[in-house]
Amino acid sequence: MSTNSSFSRKDYRHALSRCINFFEGQRSGKLPANQRLKWRDDSALHDGSEENVDLVGGYYDAGDNVKFGLPMAFTITMLSWSVIEFGQHMGSELNNARTAIRWGTDYLLKTTAYPDTIYVQVGDPNLDHDCWERPEDMDTARTVYKITKEKPGSEIAAETAAALAAASIVFKNSDPAYSQALLDSAIxxxxxxxxxQASYTTTVQGACPFYCTSNGYHDELLWAVVWLRKATSSMFYRNYILSNAERLGADKTMLEFGWDDKHAGINVLLAKEFLLANLSSMQEFKSNADKFMCWVLPETPNDHVNFTPGGLIYKGDAANMQDVTTISFLLLTYANYLDRSNQVISCGNVQVTPARLRGAAQRQVDYILGDNPLNFSYMVGYGPHFPRYVHHRGASLPSVREHPSHITCKEGYANYFNKDNPNPNILIGAVVGGPDHNDQFIDSRLKSGQTEPCTYINAPLVGALASLLAHRME
Structure with a gap:
């Protein structure tokens, strides 16, 4: 795909197309004939064989070749929420977004197909991270990790349930039978x-230190119930929320939202029920959502979030863009709910309108796309200046079409990772970790915190870009 097509700095439709295209670069398994990133090929075609199960498919989470279940499920939840909330603004990209979701849910259906067992990871992360290999060349152990009733993992089982339930809403009209299969598996x-109930961080050896959960599994349980309520309208799930909200920490207004912490997303989703369905029982969640918005807006007296001098939300050096895109998504989603209910929120003496929330989110998205002190796009393939040394095995090694012979584990490090040559393959649409706290960025494969892409960075950006298409503010 050409990276030189014309675009405007705020060409959200162009960015949306590339943002969704990125997921094709993360595919594991047998690739379809219509695969657009042609430098990728089939990989990991025997996943699950050591357990005599079929675990082929799904997504690699970032620049490595491991299939981590928790971030993958969160990615699918956020892609689905993006379509549910803003799919009507995606135009021709809606079908591509659904395809990206289905690539993930087809895999999640495989992981949940067995009684009292969920397969939660494929690939030994220590061995994988010790190699620099194309996915097509992998010869490291494809170890299978699972949770069972003897060794449970509530956060990953619940996030899987949330992903399947959210996706069931996406496919409810276009493919009712598939939607029902997703919902049955979600339940x-x-x-x-x-x-x-237990944390997979303590029961599954191999989960840590890569995707450890720092705040337990209570938020994921509530998150799953919220999505099951949306998918079913069952009173059982509404009653579960009201009966267990305090025990599960629903009153927490955490300053982040991502694969590990769902509190902000829970509050925004349930605030919608107070705003648009007049459910007084959900008023506390609306108050929590208001508080979160006040905390992340820099012009309010209650702000608790740090920003770079150039205006980017800054939470830390490793994959900071995941916080930027998730928070931007929540700002835009909540603005949508406030607009539809003709409401504003008050942050001390500052009145915050839906337009103000959208403006804050737009500044974050525009920063990603090049409106920053370096005039540099953090989305690969968008604009003239973008990362060329992305920390990504497949992108940094020649494709099997260009280099058919096997590239060994250590050869990849010696001949490609440690060289000064830019990546031979363009990972279209990938959003990398981003700049440091002073808006400085080192484009180097050695700087994984700055140059590694992640599926859960892109997933909420899909919805944010679609929203900005509908509410363009110059």
């Missing part, structure tokens, strides 16, 4: 998560 996954 089973939640029952499993709720019945056998």
């Amino acid at each position: 089973r996954s939640f029952v499993f998560a709720d019945k056998y």
Whole structure:
């Protein structure tokens, strides 16, 4: 795909197309004939064989070749929420977004197909991270990790339930049978998560230190229930929320939202029920959502979030853009709910309108796309200046079409990772970790915190870009 097509600095449609295209670069398994990133090829075609199960497919989470279940499920939840909330603004990209979701849910259906078992990871992360290999060349152990009733993992089972439930809404009209299969699996996954409560961080060797959960599994249980309520309208899930909200920490207004912490997303989703369905029982969640918005807006007296001098939300050096895109998504989603209910929020003496929330989110998205002190796009393939040394195995090594012979584990490090040559393959649409706290960026594969892309960075940006298409503010 050419990276030289014309665009405007705020060409959100162009950015949306590339943002969704990125997921094709992360695909694992047998690639379809219509695969657009042609430098990728089939990989990991025997995943699950050591357990005599089919675990082929799904997504690699970032620049490595491991399939981590928790961030993958969160990615699918956020892609689905993006379509549910803003799909009507995606135009021709809606079908591509659904395709990206289905690539993930087809895999999640495989992981949840067995009683009292969910397969949560494929690939030994220590061995994988010790190699620099194309996915097509992998010869490291494809170790299979699972949770069972003896060794449960409520956060990953519940996030899987949330992903499947959210996706069932996406496909409800276009493919009712598939939607029902997703919902049935979501219900089973939640029952499993709720019945056998424990953290997979402590029960699954291999989860840490890569995707450890720092705040337990209570937020994921509530997150799953919220999505199951949306997918089913069942009073059982509404009652579960009201009966367990305090115990599960629903009153927390954390300053982040991502694969590990769902509180802000829970509050925004349930605030919608107070704003648009007049459910007084959800008023507390609306108050929490208001508080979160006040905390992340720099012009309010209650702001608690740090910003770079150039105006980017800054939470830390490693994959900071995940916080930027998730928070931007929540700002735009909440603005949508406030607009539809003709409401504003008050942050001390500052009145915050939906337009103000959208403006704050737009500044973050525009920063990603090049409106920053370096005039540099952090989305690969968007604009003339973007990362060329992305920390990504497949992108940094020649494709099997260009270099058919096997590239060994250590050869990849010696001949490609440690060389000064830019990546031979353009990972179209990938959003990398981003600049440091002073808006400085080192484009180097050695700087994984700055140059590694992640599926869960792009997923909420899909919805944010679609929203900005509908509410363009110059």
